Amino acid sequence: MSNLNDNSNKQLDYNTLRELYRQESKQAELTKVPDDFYQKLNSLLIETKTLANKSQKLEKLIEYKNMINIAESFVNIRIRKIIRLASLLDNELLTKKKLTHEEEEFAKNLINVIKDFKTKHTYKEDMEQHSHKKIVILQEVPEYVGKDGKTYGPFNKNQVVDLPVEESDYLISTQFAKEYESV
Numbered sequence: 001m002s003n004l005n006d007n008s009n010k011q012l013d014y015n016t017l018r019e020l021y022r023q024e025s026k027q028a029e030l031t032k033v034p035d036d037f038y039q040k041l042n043s044l045l046i047e048t049k050t051l052a053n054k055s056q057k058l059e060k061l062i063e064y065k066n067m068i069n070i071a072e073s074f075v076n077i078r079i080r081k082i083i084r085l086a087s088l089l090d091n092e093l094l095t096k097k098k099l100t101h102e103e104e105e106f107a108k109n110l111i112n113v114i115k116d117f118k119t120k121h122t123y124k125e126d127m128e129q130h131s132h133k134k135i136v137i138l139q140e141v142p143e144y145v146g147k148d149g150k151t152y153g154p155f156n157k158n159q160v161v162d163l164p165v166e167e168s169d170y171l172i173s174t175q176f177a178k179e180y181e182s183v
Contacts, residue, residue, distance in 0.1 A: 086107045
C-alpha cells in the first residue's frame with residue numbers, strides 16, 4: 001500500500017482511502033493523515049463522480065457509491081474519536097494528537113461547547129468561587145497555566161495566596177506550597 005503520509009503532494013486514491021479506513025477502524029487512536037486530507041478526499045470524490053457519470057458504466061457508479069460509504073464511515077469514526085478526546089477538555093492533549101487543521105478546529109469548538117454545557121448545568125462556576133484554599137508558597141513558582149486554562153503566578157517564597165482548591169492541592173503535592181494555617 002502506498003502511504004499518503006509519505007508524500008504530502010500525493011493524490012488520494014480509492015485503494016489508499018480503503019486502507020486508511022481499515023487502519024482507522026482497527027485502532028483506538030487516530031491514524032495520521034496529511035493536513036490536507038479533506039481537500040484530497042473532496043477532490044477524489046468529485047473526480048470519481050465525474051468519471052462515473054461520464055462513463056455510465058455500472059461498475060464505476062458502484063465504485064463511486066462504495067467510495068462515498070467508505071469516506072462517510074471513515075469520517076464518522078474520526079468524529080467519534082475526536083468527540084472522545086474533546087470530552088477530556090484538554091486543549092494541550094488535542095495538539096499532540098494526529099488531527100488535521102479542520103479536525104483541530106472542530107475539537108476546540110467541541111471543548112468550548114462541552115465547557116459551556118457543564119458550566120450551565122453543573123453550576124461549577126459558582127462552586128469554583130467558593131472552593132478556594134489559602135496556601136503558603138515554599139519556593140518561587142513561575143507563571144503557569146492551570147488545569148482550568150487560567151494563568152497563575154508568579155509567586156514568591158512565603159507569599160500567601162488564595163487559589164482554587166485544585167491548584168492549591170497541586171502546588172502542595174509538588175511541594176511548592178503548604179496549607180496556610182491562620183494564627
